[in-house]
Amino acid sequence: xxxxxxxxxxxxxxxxxxxxxxxxxxxxxxxxxxxxxxxxxxxxxxxxxxxxxxxxxxxxxxxxxxxxxxxxxxxxxxxxxxxxxxxxxxxxxxxxxxxxxxxxxxxxxxxxxxxxxxxxxxxxxxxxxxxxxxxxxxxxxxxxxxxxxxxxxxxxxxxxxxxxxxxxxxxxxxxxxxxxxxxxxxxxxxxxxxxxxxxxxxxxxxxxxxxxxxxxxxxxxxxxxxxxxxxxxxxxxxxxxxxxxxxxxxxxxxxxxxxxxxxxxxxxxxxxxxxxxxxxxxxxxxxxxxxxxxxxxxxxxxxxxxxxxxxxxxxxxxxxxxxxxxxxxxxxxxxxxxxxxxxxxxxxxxxxxxxxxxxxxxxxxxxxxxxxxxxxxxxxxxxxxxxxxxxxxxxxxxxxxxxxxxxxxxxxxxxx
RNA sequence: CGGGGAUUAGCGCAGCCUGGUAGCGCGCCGCGUUCGGGACGCGGAGGUCGUGGGUUCGAAUCCCGCAUCCCCGACCA
Numbered sequence: 001x002x003x004x005x006x007x008x009x010x011x012x013x014x015x016x017x018x019x020x021x022x023x024x025x026x027x028x029x030x031x032x033x034x035x036x037x038x039x040x041x042x043x044x045x046x047x048x049x050x051x052x053x054x055x056x057x058x059x060x061x062x063x064x065x066x067x068x069x070x071x072x073x074x075x076x077x078x079x080x081x082x083x084x085x086x087x088x089x090x091x092x093x094x095x096x097x098x099x100x101x102x103x104x105x106x107x108x109x110x111x112x113x114x115x116x117x118x119x120x121x122x123x124x125x126x127x128x129x130x131x132x133x134x135x136x137x138x139x140x141x142x143x144x145x146x147x148x149x150x151x152x153x154x155x156x157x158x159x160x161x162x163x164x165x166x167x168x169x170x171x172x173x174x175x176x177x178x179x180x181x182x183x184x185x186x187x188x189x190x191x192x193x194x195x196x197x198x199x200x201x202x203x204x205x206x207x208x209x210x211x212x213x214x215x216x217x218x219x220x221x222x223x224x225x226x227x228x229x230x231x232x233x234x235x236x237x238x239x240x241x242x243x244x245x246x247x248x249x250x251x252x253x254x255x256x257x258x259x260x261x262x263x264x265x266x267x268x269x270x271x272x273x274x275x276x277x278x279x280x281x282x283x284x285x286x287x288x289x290x291x292x293x294x295x296x297x298x299x300x301x302x303x304x305x306x307x308x309x310x311x312x313x314x315x316x317x318x319x320x321x322x323x324x325x326x327x328x329x330x331x332x333x334x335x336x337x338x339x340x341x342x343x344x345x346x347x348x349x350x351x352x353x354x355x356x357x358x359x360x361x362x363x364x365x366x367x368x369x370x371x372x373x374x375x376x377x378x379x380x381x382x383x384x385x386x387x388x389x390x391x392x393x394x395x396x397x398x399x400x401x402x403x404x405x406x407x408x409x410x411x412x413x414x415x416x
Numbered sequence: 417c418g419g420g421g422a423u424u425a426g427c428g429c430a431g432c433c434u435g436g437u438a439g440c441g442c443g444c445c446g447c448g449u450u451c452g453g454g455a456c457g458c459g460g461a462g463g464u465c466g467u468g469g470g471u472u473c474g475a476a477u478c479c480c481g482c483a484u485c486c487c488c489g490a491c492c493a
Binding site: 010270381383 | 487
């Protein structure tokens with residue numbers, strides 16, 4: 001993509017109504033635009049990051065047997081009356097609306113009531129199990145107080161997977177598989193080193209649920225972390241009995257703020273029993289299916305990476321999710337420089353290396369500042385100076401040093 | 417939902433106390449000089465001052481209501 005054609009622009013100042021680092025940087029860089037509190041538009045570069053995160057999550061869900069589908073935002077009232085979740089006293093963050101004929105609808109905040117009745121038409125045998133449909137869709141939650149940029153939205157992108165098993169054993173095995181897949185996802189997103197499995201409230205069907213908490217002062221949760229064991233307990237369930245139960249010691253626990261970047265929990269038969277998801281097991285015995293639910297906020301993950309991996313100059317995307325791999329800066333309008341830069345742009349594209357080509361006629365300082373703010377992993381500079389030397393100058397976003405390279409070495413390095 | 421703060425040009429702000437129909441910086445447009453870390457000079461465009469009402473000869477400014485945004489708290493299958 002040529003920067004001269006990109007409709008978004010960077011800004012020196014962040015808007016006054018955004019305090020959180022993630023929102024300030026993402027808005028300054030032109031990745032998102034705020035529409036209302038907790039609701040953002042994703043602009044071309046921001047959408048690339050969001051899609052890259054979703055792609056990684058999809059790959060890992062597919063790898064453990066997840067099957068992607070897409071369910072609607074509009075939800076039927078009657079289904080939620082069956083499960084007991086229509087009442088605002090039970091779920092207080094519903095967005096509700098009506099059909100022209102007056103029938104009430106809700107905007108989906110979670111999709112158990114959608115999926116379970118649907119699967120009654122498809123699951124015929126225990127041999128179909130375990131089954132784990134998932135989706136990446138926009139969720140709506142009427143938060144009393146949205147805050148912290150992308151961290152807590154009223155409309156946000158989420159991956160939600162639901163598992164159906166014939167036995168507790170089968171459920172437990174799948175649950176553990178998902179837990180491992182989540183760890184892989186956070187590693188790939190570049191926040192694995194700061195993300196910890198955290199024991200949280202399990203509700204009525206299991207002792208604990210599990211959250212994945214990323215250490216950050218911008219987080220809303222307080223956790224107690226045993227760094228050596230890489231295990232944490234959410235403050236909401238912390239007590240001596242729980243600490244003992246998990247084989248931890250209070251003196252090893254460190255109190256920290258963290259962002260909940262994912263959670264997985266057992267649902268038991270809460271959403272299978274009301275919808276009569278009953279199947280004969282191997283022995284011919286009627287069994288109500290056991291469910292699990294597994295969420296990752298895709299947009300929140302983007303905010304978390306922005307929050308964690310940025311520095312005083314701007315965003316610092318890991319290669320795995322960056323909007324482009326290379327920022328190609330052409331300095332000056334010298335004919336040889338322009339020709340060389342245009343040529344490299346085409347060659348990088350031919351190698352399938354994603355490149356942002358800064359072909360604007362602006363001064364060097366502005367290009368460097370933008371390359372840093374946008375957080376592109378590699379910066380390549382072409383100028384009259386570099387043409388006299390080995391032609392190209394390469395710099396990593398995370399390092400200060402530069403190196404000069406000739407074209408074959410440069411392409412080889414960037415293609416790696 | 418309780419408490420606090422804010423709303424004036426695309427962005428950041430001043431003006432309000434002491435009413436007389438708006439100003440600065442950045443950005444944007446034009447010309448020129450510059451050209452490796454957000455240059456400089458000259459000229460220019462751009463605002464029903466969040467919204468509804470009230471007071472007044474006259475309201476960005478004073479009074480009342482509402483909306484939106486931010487922060488703290490509460491809430492968060």
